Structures are given as structure tokens and as C-alpha cells.
Amino acid sequence: MNKLDTKFGDFGGMYVPELLIPALDQLEQAFLDAKEDPAFNEEFLSLLKDYAGRPTSMTLTRNLVSNPKVKLYLKREDLLHGGAHKTNQVLGQALLTKRMGKTEVIAETGAGQHGVATALACALLGLKARIYMGAKDVERQSPNVFRMRLMGATVIPVDSGSGTLKDAVNEAMRDWSANYETAHYLLGTAAGPHPFPTIVREYHRMIGEETRRQIMEKEGRLPDAVVACVGGGSNAIGMFADFIDEPSVKLIGVEPAGKGIHTKEHGATICKGSKGILHGAFTFIMQDEVGQIEESYSVSAGLDYPAVGPQHAYLHDIGRAEYFAVTDTEALNAFQLLAKKEGIIPALESSHALAHAINMAEEAEDDSIIVVNLSGRGDKDLSHVINILGDSI
Amino acid sequence: MGHSKFDGTGRYSKMFAQLEAKNEGAFIPFVMIGDPDKETSLDIIRTLVKAGADGLELGIPYSDPIADGPTIQKASIRALNNGIKPQDCMDIIAEIRKEFADIPIGLLLYSNLVLARGMNTFYAEAESAGVDSILIADVPIREVAPFAQIASAHNIQQILIAPPNASDETLASLGELSTGYTYLLGRAGVTGTETEVDIPASALINKLDAYGVAPPVLGFGISKPAQVQAAIDAGAAGAISGSATVNIIEANIDNKEALTEALSDFVKTMKSATKRA
Numbered sequence: 001m002n003k004l005d006t007k008f009g010d011f012g013g014m015y016v017p018e019l020l021i022p023a024l025d026q027l028e029q030a031f032l033d034a035k036e037d038p039a040f041n042e043e044f045l046s047l048l049k050d051y052a053g054r055p056t057s058m059t060l061t062r063n064l065v066s067n068p069k070v071k072l073y074l075k076r077e078d079l080l081h082g083g084a085h086k087t088n089q090v091l092g093q094a095l096l097t098k099r100m101g102k103t104e105v106i107a108e109t110g111a112g113q114h115g116v117a118t119a120l121a122c123a124l125l126g127l128k129a130r131i132y133m134g135a136k137d138v139e140r141q142s143p144n145v146f147r148m149r150l151m152g153a154t155v156i157p158v159d160s161g162s163g164t165l166k167d168a169v170n171e172a173m174r175d176w177s178a179n180y181e182t183a184h185y186l187l188g189t190a191a192g193p194h195p196f197p198t199i200v201r202e203y204h205r206m207i208g209e210e211t212r213r214q215i216m217e218k219e220g221r222l223p224d225a226v227v228a229c230v231g232g233g234s235n236a237i238g239m240f241a242d243f244i245d246e247p248s249v250k251l252i253g254v255e256p257a258g259k260g261i262h263t264k265e266h267g268a269t270i271c272k273g274s275k276g277i278l279h280g281a282f283t284f285i286m287q288d289e290v291g292q293i294e295e296s297y298s299v300s301a302g303l304d305y306p307a308v309g310p311q312h313a314y315l316h317d318i319g320r321a322e323y324f325a326v327t328d329t330e331a332l333n334a335f336q337l338l339a340k341k342e343g344i345i346p347a348l349e350s351s352h353a354l355a356h357a358i359n360m361a362e363e364a365e366d367d368s369i370i371v372v373n374l375s376g377r378g379d380k381d382l383s384h385v386i387n388i389l390g391d392s393i
Numbered sequence: 394m395g396h397s398k399f400d401g402t403g404r405y406s407k408m409f410a411q412l413e414a415k416n417e418g419a420f421i422p423f424v425m426i427g428d429p430d431k432e433t434s435l436d437i438i439r440t441l442v443k444a445g446a447d448g449l450e451l452g453i454p455y456s457d458p459i460a461d462g463p464t465i466q467k468a469s470i471r472a473l474n475n476g477i478k479p480q481d482c483m484d485i486i487a488e489i490r491k492e493f494a495d496i497p498i499g500l501l502l503y504s505n506l507v508l509a510r511g512m513n514t515f516y517a518e519a520e521s522a523g524v525d526s527i528l529i530a531d532v533p534i535r536e537v538a539p540f541a542q543i544a545s546a547h548n549i550q551q552i553l554i555a556p557p558n559a560s561d562e563t564l565a566s567l568g569e570l571s572t573g574y575t576y577l578l579g580r581a582g583v584t585g586t587e588t589e590v591d592i593p594a595s596a597l598i599n600k601l602d603a604y605g606v607a608p609p610v611l612g613f614g615i616s617k618p619a620q621v622q623a624a625i626d627a628g629a630a631g632a633i634s635g636s637a638t639v640n641i642i643e644a645n646i647d648n649k650e651a652l653t654e655a656l657s658d659f660v661k662t663m664k665s666a667t668k669r670a
Contacts, residue, residue: 001562002535015504017460018533018554019581021563160466166457173459178582277505277531278457290479291509292456 003032006194007282008314014193016173016280023180028195030100031202040095047091051124052081054088054206058214058371063341070361073223074344074374075211077235084347084376085207085235086117090186092203094121097184104183105129108172110137110165111301112144113376114188119153129153132171134164137301144380162295165305169279189232190309193280197237197309204238211371212242219369225250225360228373229353230323231267231303233312235375240321250322253312254356256298257325267296268325269308270316278307284316299328299388300348302376330355335378335385336393347376348385403550404497404525405573408447409608409630418667419447419631420621421610422638422660423501425468426451426485427477429646434472437642438489440653444660447667448497449489450528450633453482455503460530462585464636467643479506479515483522490523499526499552499573512543520547526573528552534566541570552576555601555609557593568604575601577609577629585636590614590624598628616640618666625667634663 002025007013014024034040048054057076065072077085097105105127109115115131122129131148135157138145148155161167169192176185190200208226215223226243228236230253243249258266266272273284278293286294286306296306315321331348334355339345346354350373357372364370378385412419422441427434441449454472458465486498500519507515507529519527527549532540534553544551550573555564557578567575577598579590590613601609608630615621616637624632641659645652 006535014533014535015531016533017530018563019556019558019578021533021535022556022558022560160463161456161470170457170459174462174583177460178588180581276508277503279459280531282508285505287505287509289509291505291507292473293505 002028002194004028004195004198008311009317011281011283011313011317012194012197012310013282014280015277015282016193017177019177020180023176024193024195026100027096030096031195031199034096034099040099044092044095048088048206052087052091053079055210056080058211058218061342064338064358065361067362067364069367070364071369072357072361073215073369073371075207075239075371077207077373077375078344078346078350078377082117082120083379084113084117085204085238086114086188087120088206088238089200089203089234090114090117090121093184093186093199094125094127097127097186098125100184102182102184103128104179105186106172106175106179106183107131107186107188108165108168109133109188110168110304111380112137112141112148113302113380115148115153115155116144118186119148119151122153123151130156132156132158132168132175134162134168135159136163137165141301164295166293173279189234190237190311191232191279191281191283191307197281197311200234201237201241201311204234205241207235207238207373208240208242211239215369215371222246222249223369223371224248225252225368226371226373227252227254227353227357227360229254229303229349229375230270230308230312231256231305231349232307233309235373237309237311239373240315244320251315251320252356253321253323254353255323255325256300256303256352257327258297258299260327261325265297266325267298267304267306269306270312270323271325281307281310283310283313284308299331300352302347302349303352324356326352326355332385332388334358344374345378346374347378348381350375403573404495405448405550407495408497412447416669418625418629418669419610420660420664420667421448421450421631421633422446423450423452423633423635424638424642425454425465425472426482427454427472427475428468428639428642429471430475431477431481431485433649435485435488436649436653437656438485439492440656441660442493442496444657445664446496446660447631448499450499450501450635451486453479453500453502453506455506458503458530460583462583462587462636464586464639464643465584468639479510483518486524487522497525498523499528500524501528501530504529504531507540512540516543516547516549520549524549526550526552528576534563534570537570554578555606557581557591564600564604564606567601567606571607573607574630575607575609576633577611579611579613579615582613584613586614586616586640588614590620592620592623592627595627618662621663621666625669631667
């Protein structure tokens with residue numbers, strides 16, 4: 001039986017083949033043991049500080065918002081080694097891998113950011129990484145494929161199904177069912193079966209903890225809202241975790257509306273999906289009327305996933321967090337705006353959160369402090385954005 | 394082989410009792426319903442029964458089958474591309490049940506198809522189509538309670554999996570909850586003939602028996618008569634062969650006559666290996 005709660009209300013659980021239950025139990029136990037082990041915590045903290053560059057800065061935007069009543073801050077996960085928040089929890093899970101005596105790491109990646117983070121952690125800690133990536137994504141994201149290979153990881157293109165992230169997850173789970181004795185599945189977001197949503201949240205919760213400390217230092221009070229983009233939901237849950245019990249702080253998640261949530265081309269699972277089971281968890285998913293999983297779509301590969309972390313489904317269900325959807329076009333506008341006004345190129349994922357936060361800021365009638373989790377930097381997106389915007393910039 | 398707890402009136406109990414009287418184990422082929430299309434699929438299933446299959450294990454095609462290897466994934470895709478819906482699968486089962494009153498029919502599928510239909514409705518429809526058992530590949534013992542409860546209300550036996558790495562805790566739960574038969578995994582990994590079955594030691598099968606687990610039928614990586622024979626010799630109540638059966642469909646997809654003959658030969662050969670020494 002499990003030592004931790006496996007569900008958030010009705011959401012979450014362990015909907016996996018029986019074979020994987022012992023591996024998930026072993027992971028839960030290792031996570032709990034590590035939490036009580038000062039040596040583990042010391043190593044994790046020292047990697048976060050000296051290798052990855054924590055704490056990350058908190059930047060007050062100077063020119064982005066015209067409403068004088070609003071202070072809009074950016075939590076600068078884009079400055080973390082690897083270029084996104086992903087490095088936090090990957091270091092934690094890589095240390096757990098070693099703790100369990102496993103030598104290999106299996107991971108999935110969509111755009112390649114989680115793959116790159118996994119590859120760097122495995123290079124550093126002497127683990128052998130194999131990373132499943134949809135065949136279409138391998139083509140679209142060749143610089144990240146090269147980065148992963150450069151750092152010693154094996155990248156395995158996945159042809160089955162639609163050849164994108166969900167199929168890469170399927171393939172990683174299949175690999176894990178055959179090799180759990182030697183390999184750890186280093187899942188890249190706060191989704192999947194228990195204990196992944198809990199572990200990934202706990203290994204990202206410093207994002208919110210630092211935000212609290214930094215905003216108290218600068219403003220002497222908590223923010224009115226924290227805003228983060230939600231694909232699987234790892235950066236958002238990392239930002240939210242420390243504020244869930246602070247009712248004065250609004251928790252705002254921003255999903256990809258793609259070409260519009262009235263179309264079929266989006267990835268807004270909470271705003272527009274329905275309840276079901278995908279990749280081990282009961283949550284909101286994109287499915288047809290008989291339960292076949294549908295393809296998601298977003299200009300941002302990191303948000304292009306037809307399910308969402310179960311804790312987000314729960315926070316939505318109980319009304320503690322609010323979820324909105326932002327289109328490709330709105331995200332691309334915010335992407336350019338931050339570059340022009342503040343000299344920061346955000347990831348397309350984070351641009352979704354930013355777009356919504358700018359709207360909130362412009363509409364605010366009272367004095368407010370808003371913090372956006374700028375979860376990643378946009379260098380990886382440049383060729384994609386050049387293709388879309390061309391010479392219009 | 395005394396599974397007194399399971400001496401009931403259900404089709405599985407009857408099948409195991411009859412086979413035991415003949416000193417045989419069960420051979421149960423698996424195919425994906427609707428692969429490659431509705432009509433051919435009906436003929437395929439008829440062929441399996443006529444060639445001597447003791448029971449049937451039938452899949453409902455699903456977009457994201459995480460417990461399946463490439464062969465069964467492709468079968469799903471073929472069926473889905475031909476527009477096969479879960480309702481079509483129920484219709485096909487009902488047709489087969491009309492023609493073959495006694496053969497145990499098991500459904501093998503993924504949880505989201507059950508949820509999308511509504512759990513109660515799904516089991517009710519399966520019952521009226523003539524399904525005897527349901528195995529949900531991504532519902533482990535730990536999540537099975539609500540499914541098992543509805544199953545029992547609809548006279549359907551919820552099939553559980555005994556993995557090769559089963560802890561004593563898992564075996565005890567199996568003893569308490571298993572009905573119909575127990576799907577004993579011959580190895581780790583996903584379905585497919587790429588990796589061969591490891592025949593479990595008789596010790597494991599005796600242990601299952603000691604815990605009062607429903608009759609174990611060995612699956613995963615079984616494609617040869619010798620493997621069936623070895624499974625029966627080790628004390629298994631039967632063997633399931635999925636990917637090997639589906640491979641025959643894939644290889645003969647353009648020639649119905651050759652397909653029928655090859656499937657028929659395969660089932661006969663595998664069945665002939667179920668005699669106990």
C-alpha cells in the first residue's frame with residue numbers, strides 16, 4: 001500500500017500495468033527516504049545552487065505594463081542552467097535514480113527541453129540516458145536533438161501513433177515495463193501515475209518559495225496573483241505549491257488555446273477537455289466521444305500535451321486555482337513585447353503566461369502585484385518563430 | 394490442480410473442469426476485434442473457435458495502448474483506421490456469442506474506453522453481448538475495486554494480472570480478489586513475440602495455488618507449441634497467445650483463404666500442445 005496519498009480528490013491515481021506497481025512503490029519509498037536524509041538534501045541543494053544557478057532572480061518589469069497601479073514581476077527560471085525550470089526536478093530525480101542503485105535513465109521529450117535537462121543531469125551524475133522523442137519532433141527540434149547527443153544521451157525517434165509527445169510517453173512507459181530493475185523513468189512533468197505528480201511538485205517547489213521570500217523582501221507583502229503556463233503543469237505547480245494555503249494569492253494557470261478553443265487545434269485540457277485516464281492518471285484529457293485520445297496542438301511544443309497534471313485538475317475542481325487559455329497569436333505577441341520592452345526573450349511556453357498576465361495588469365483597477373513564472377528562455381524557439389513571423393518583425 | 398473456490402457455473406469454471414477431466418490445459422488466442430475490418434474479424438474469430446480454441450481473449454482497439462508492443466499496436470491502428478468503435482466490438486461479440494454458446498469470452502482493453510462509456514453502462518453492455526470476463530490493462534489491483542464491484546453486479550469476472558515480480562502482498566490480494574482466471578505474465582515488458590516467455594517455475598504456480606488465486610493462464614511472448622507445453626507442464630491452467638496470432642493476420646491480410654488456413658493450423662498446433670504429461 002502507498003505511504004503517500006495517491007490522489008488529489010478524485011484525480012491522479014496509479015492507472016498503470018500491474019508490472020509497474022513495484023517500480024512506482026520503490027520510487028515512492030526512495031523519495032520519502034531521501035527527504036529525511038541530510039546528505040541527499042545537501043547534495044540536491046548544492047547542485048541547485050552551484051551547478052544550476054539558484055536562487056533565480058526576480059525582475060520587476062520597467063516598460064511592459066502601462067497601468068501605474070500594477071507591478072508585474074518575472075520569476076526568472078529562464079536564467080537557470082539548461083534554459084528552463086526543468087533542470088530543478090531533473091537533478092532531484094537523477095539523484096533518486098542513483099539512490100535506488102539504478103544506472104540508466106529513460107525519459108520522454110516533446111520539444112526537447114526535458115530531454116536536454118535529463119541529458120545534462122545524466123552527464124553530470126554518470127547515468128546512461130535514453131530519450132524517446134516523437135519522430136516529427138526529432139525533425140522539428142534538431143538543435144535540441146544535437147544538444148542531447150552532445151551530452152551523451154541516446155535519442156530514440158518514435159514512429160508509432162502520431163509521432164509526438166504522447167507517443168514518446170507511451171514508448172518510455174513500454175521501455176520502463178521491461179527494464180525497471182536497472183532503469184528509472186525520469187518523467188518530465190507533474191503528470192503521470194503517483195508518485196510522479198508529487199515528486200515533481202516537491203522538486204520544483206523552490207520556485208514558489210523563492211518567489212515568496214523575494215517578494216516579501218521587495219514589497220513587504222504577498223503578491224495578489226501568481227501566473228504560470230500549464231502543459232503538463234510542472235512549472236505552474238512549482239510556483240503554486242507554496243501559495244496554495246494563502247487564500248489572498250490568486251493562482252492562475254494558462255493553457256495553450258492554439259488556433260482557438262472553438263477549433264480542434266488546441267491543448268487546453270482543463271478549459272476544454274473532459275475527465276478521463278491517460279498515462280496513469282485520472283485527470284482532464286483531450287478525447288473523442290468514445291475515449292480515444294485526441295492530438296493536442298500548440299505553437300509551443302512544451303504545452304502540446306493532451307492531458308494535465310492531476311493536482312491542477314483538482315485545484316480547478318475545488319476552485320482554488322483558475323485556468324485560462326491563450327492563443328498562439330496572443331503568445332507570439334507577448335513573446336515580441338517582452339523582447340522589445342524589457343530585453344528578455346521568453347520561451348513560447350512562458351509567453352502564454354505572460355500574455356494573460358499583461359491583460360490582467362492592464363485591466364486591474366486596484367493596486368496589485370502580479371508575478372509571472374518566466375519558466376524558460378526563448379532561444380530554442382527562434383527558428384520556429386522566424387518561420388512564423390518571417391520579416392514582419 | 395484443485396481450485397475449489399472457482400468451481401462455479403461460469404463458462405471459465407466449466408471450461409477448466411472439462412479440460413481437467415481430459416487432462417488438458419487451455420489454449421486461448423487473442424485478437425483485436427475489428428482487425429482489419431468488421432467482416433474479416435468475425436471470420437477470424439469463428440476460425441479460432443472452430444480450430445479448437447478453448448477460450449477467446451478479444452481486444453478493443455485503443456489509441457494509446459501502453460502495455461502493448463508493435464504487433465498489437467498495429468492491429469489497433471488497422472481497426473481504428475477502419476472506423477471500428479467500441480460499440481462495433483460489442484456487436485461482433487454478440488454475434489459470436491450467438492453462434493458459440495459455451496466458449497468463454499474475455500475482453501482486454503484500456504481504462505479510458507470504459508470511463509468514456511460510463512463504467513456501469515460499459516459493463517452492462519458487455520454482459521448483454523455475452524462477455525464473461527474483462528481485463529483492463531492499465532488498472533492494477535490497487536485501482537480495481539470500483540471496477541470489480543460493477544463487474545460482479547453484471548456477472549462479469551474481473552481478470553487480474555499476476556506479474557513475475559509479484560510481492561506476497563500482491564499474491565494475497567490476488568487470492569482475495571481474483572475471479573475467472575489469473576493472467577500470469579511470463580515476463581516483464583509489453584506484449585510481443587520479440588522477447589520470449591520465461592516459463593515460470595512450478596514453485597511460483599504452487600504459490601499462487603496456495604494463496605487461492607484463480608487458475609493461472611500464462612501470457613506474454615508465447616508463440617510456439619513447446620512454450621505452451623512447458624507452461625502446462627509447470628502447472629499453468631492454460632496459455633494465451635496474442636501477438637503470434639495477430640502476426641498471422643498481418644502476414645495474410647490480403648488473402649482471406651490463406652489467412653483462415655494459417656490461423657486454423659496455428660490454433661490446432663498450439664492446442665495439441667496442451668495435453669498434460
